[in-house]
Amino acid sequence: MAAPADPCDVRSPAPVRGFAAFRPAAPVRLSPVSFLEGPAAAAALAQGLALPLAGGPVAFAEIEARARRADGAVAAQGPIGELRRWTAEQGRSRQDEIAAGLAALTAPRRDWAGLRLDRPRLMGVLNVTPDSFSDGGDFIDAERAVAQGRALAASGADIVDVGGESTRPGAEPVSPEEELRRVEPVVRRLAEAGITVSIDTRRAAVMKAALAAGARIVNDVTALTGDAESLAIAACSGAALVLMHMAGDPRTMQVDPRYDEVTLDVFDFLETRIAACVAAGIPRERIAVDPGIGFGKNDAHNLALLARLALFHGTGCAVLLGASRKSFIGRLGGGGPRQRLGGSLAAALAAAAQGVQILRVHDVAETRQALALRAAIVGSAALS
Ligand code: HH2
Secondary structure (H helix, E strand, C coil): CCCCCCCCCCCCCCCCECCCCCCCCCCEEEEEEEEECHHHHHHHHHCCCCEECCCCCCEEEEEEEEEEECCEEEEEEEEHHHHHHHHHCCCHHHHHHHHHHHHHHHCCCCCECCECCCCCEEEEEEECCCCCCCCCCCCCCHHHHHHHHHHHHHCCCCEEEEECCCCCCCCCCCCHHHHHHHHHHHHHHHHHCCCCEEEECCCHHHHHHHHHCCCCEEEECCCCCCCCCHHHHHHHHCCEEEEECCCCCCCCCCCCCCCCCHHHHHHHHHHHHHHHHHHCCCCHHHEEEECCCCCCCCHHHHHHHHHCHHHHHHHCCEEEECCCCCHHHHHHHCCCHHHCHHHHHHHHHHHHHCCCCEEEECCHHHHHHHHHHHHHHHHHCCCC
16 A cells, blocks of 8 residues: 655645645755735734734735755744744754745835835836837937836836847847947936946946946846856946846747756846845845746746746845746737737736736836826725
């Protein structure tokens, strides 16, 4: 007769159980769940039943703890009090690990790129490319790109993210000279207009020129691994950074992507890149992390990450999400790249509910409206 199944043998994304039988043998990652806002959050915080997520305003009342094992992951879920009781019964190093994890999840974030992170901030997408999946060719002309950047800012973008190379699946790289020719005048003119500009590039030469032209943020889909010079440039520039996870290279990344356990793999990669930045002299508060939706991920991977975005607050950094108009929305909900507003808004609202601080979106006015309504509703939820 087969041995009875271990009650804690839970392979992600299977449902998880309480902490009683949780016996991890690897580092434990903490993913907040049971999110609260408005008066309900205030009441739960006052009673010690919840903790603030990255300083608030979102709070969380439960934790899902996850650890690797040879065949996937083990997990346990329960109220914060249950995690605390379980932790008190563990050895010293596990206690220290959980304390550090909770501290990273709850600590208020410093301003990032001059922006307070007490509400979701919008990064408007501006692709100065002929071939981007979402707006390719619309803004390849510098005049039109600058006008679009101004329009994004006028409709509520806190940041305009300027890119000169498509990183859509299957995209061919462009030369650094061509990328620079596309983005430099656009960055310069938007920065001169007082707009906070981010440069979306994986090339050190483009970062350097864009920063000299007034960009304040480096957004690198390779998390500063794509160019040997980029870490040093990011370190000495003082710019804010976005470190994104990508599995492989845009040309091939969607060919059968595989992970041991996607959320833990992405988390560990980002932690490694943060450590490299910190070792290079970049303070953690200058870094935002991004799980990289659609970059070497199938639909199940994307959904697992979207369902556990709050895990990434455990890096202690701001969290950024770029789900806008991406192809998984079309596969799950229908519609070509320009008919994915509904799905993009759904992803943005789900991210806001998990305390994500920066949303990279194409449809700034619409996202702003959705977030304003969401904030009004959760803020006014009466306690009765
Ligand atoms: N997605 C794209 C490009 N840059 N940067 C971050 N941090 N996060 C993302 O999710 C992200 C990104 C791809 O979207 P888009 O710019 O619209 O398309 P393309 O790469 O085809 O230009």
